[in-house]
């Protein structure tokens with residue numbers, strides 16, 4: 001029988017932790033939501049109807065045991081709630097902050113579908129785990145037995161780190177290689193602080209270091225060390241390098257100064273604004289929106305991050321140019337709303353035709369209408385002839401998505417198969433590639449995706465690697 005504290009969704013309405021005002025948010029890079037107070041977290045968790053078949057759980061890529069940790073939170077049993085939350089998720093407080101819950105767990109909550117407003121699953125997951133950090137319940141990997149086998153992980157993003165954490169807990173010797181000077185991948189240098197504050201990521205990395213994971217940073221595989229050297233040095237290798245090749249625009253004037261890639265802009269901002277690094281391109285204004293009229297091209301979540309970063313850097317105007325309309329954009333509606341509140345203007349049904357100025361002065365815009373759906377069901381944008389105009393701009397940010405780099409070519413590896421999209425071909429359960437003992441996970445296997453999927457992949461890859469190592473051990477023992 002459900003606890004007395006549950007099934008309160010008809011009496012208690014949905015409520016999120018307090019959101020800072022747009023005026024406050026514009027001034028800094030701190031997260032925009034506060035934390036639930038203990039009573040509020042319990043109250044909101046108590047709205048859950050404890051479904052026998054919880055659709056929230058089946059639509060969470062990690063199949064988190066959501067109903068159980070909601071019940072335990074409603075009952076004030078936070079330590080147990082945390083123990084359950086961390087069983088299936090390596091970084092629950094990160095997912096609680098940045099999963100697109102409206103498309104995953106919360107979007108499938110039955111009480112939302114009955115018109116009562118979804119249970120605020122993400123905010124509760126964040127609350128439980130932030131509490132665990134405050135209370136000192138979050139353990140670093142501390143294996144009871146050290147194993148002789150070693151695994152090399154290329155890429156310190158969420159996929160690589162989730163795998164490193166699981167393997168280290170089994171006593172495996174783990175080395176993580178990354179070309180950047182800090183670990184975390186896009187958690188550190190892609191996603192802005194107003195969605196995910198950087199100390200939340202750094203404390204996880206410190207835990208892994210404390211637990212014996214070796215990080216080899218500033219180490220670009222293919223330049224500073226070869227892939228073969230890594231393979232020879234370890235019993236198994238995981239490729240978790242993400243996707244970083246920017247999809248480009250073909251339009252007259254696109255090479256002008258002042259037209260930049262989203263990832264360069266966001267990385268510079270994260271370094272300068274969140275880590276206080278010295279970034280010459282930021283200081284010179286090349287990758288800095290301060291005092292500029294900014295136009296961001298694209299309608300996905302990366303575009304939203306560029307828009308909201310530009311506002312915080314002190315742009316004089318920030319516009320988003322997208323060729324479809326609001327209902328047909330890939331970015332999350334929650335992020336569009338946040339951006340609008342903060343002062344972003346969306347220019348829907350508009351595509352760039354070219355750029356004016358040697359140093360960019362404007363975007364030549366052509367207006368679009370939506371035509372018939374294509375094979376994927378999305379309505380195709382069509383040009384409205386004679387509708388062109390120039391949108392003034394002195395910084396243009398291209399946020400049109402990412403593609404994988406061609407790893408076999410880049411690293412000179414024979415036998416590593418890729419798909420026709422350029423992602424590394426690997427089994428979706430075991431993550432084994434075409435090379436024995438080599439695994440792949442996260443964006444480099446799936447294409448640009450989500451943090452929660454990278455975590456799931458990294459955990460699955462760790463299980464498969466343990467099975468491989470176990471077999472090797474039993475053969476050696478015979």
Ligand code: FAD
Pocket residue numbers: 098099100154155156157158159160177178179180183184185186187190191192195219220221222240241242243266301302305441442443444448449450451452454
């Ligand atoms: P990454 O996080 O990309 O990490 C790969 C790592 O590999 C990097 O550290 C890189 O330096 C390293 N590497 C690459 N090549 C080499 C090499 N040759 N040698 C050594 N190291 C190498 N997802 C969400 O769920 N929610 C969000 O809100 C969200 N916002 C996003 C915002 C932006 C701007 C972007 C770009 C993405 C966002 N995503 C979001 C997607 C999410 O960040 C990715 O899906 C996720 O980080 C993929 O994890 P990964 O471990 O596969 O790769």
Ligand code: SF4
Pocket residue numbers: 059060061062063064066089095096099101104105106121122125452
């Ligand atoms: Fe929802 Fe993401 Fe947490 Fe799963 S991991 S419960 S999808 S917020």
Ligand code: SF4
Pocket residue numbers: 047048049050051054055056057066067108109110111119121
């Ligand atoms: Fe609770 Fe909603 Fe999940 Fe049902 S679907 S168990 S109501 S959170």
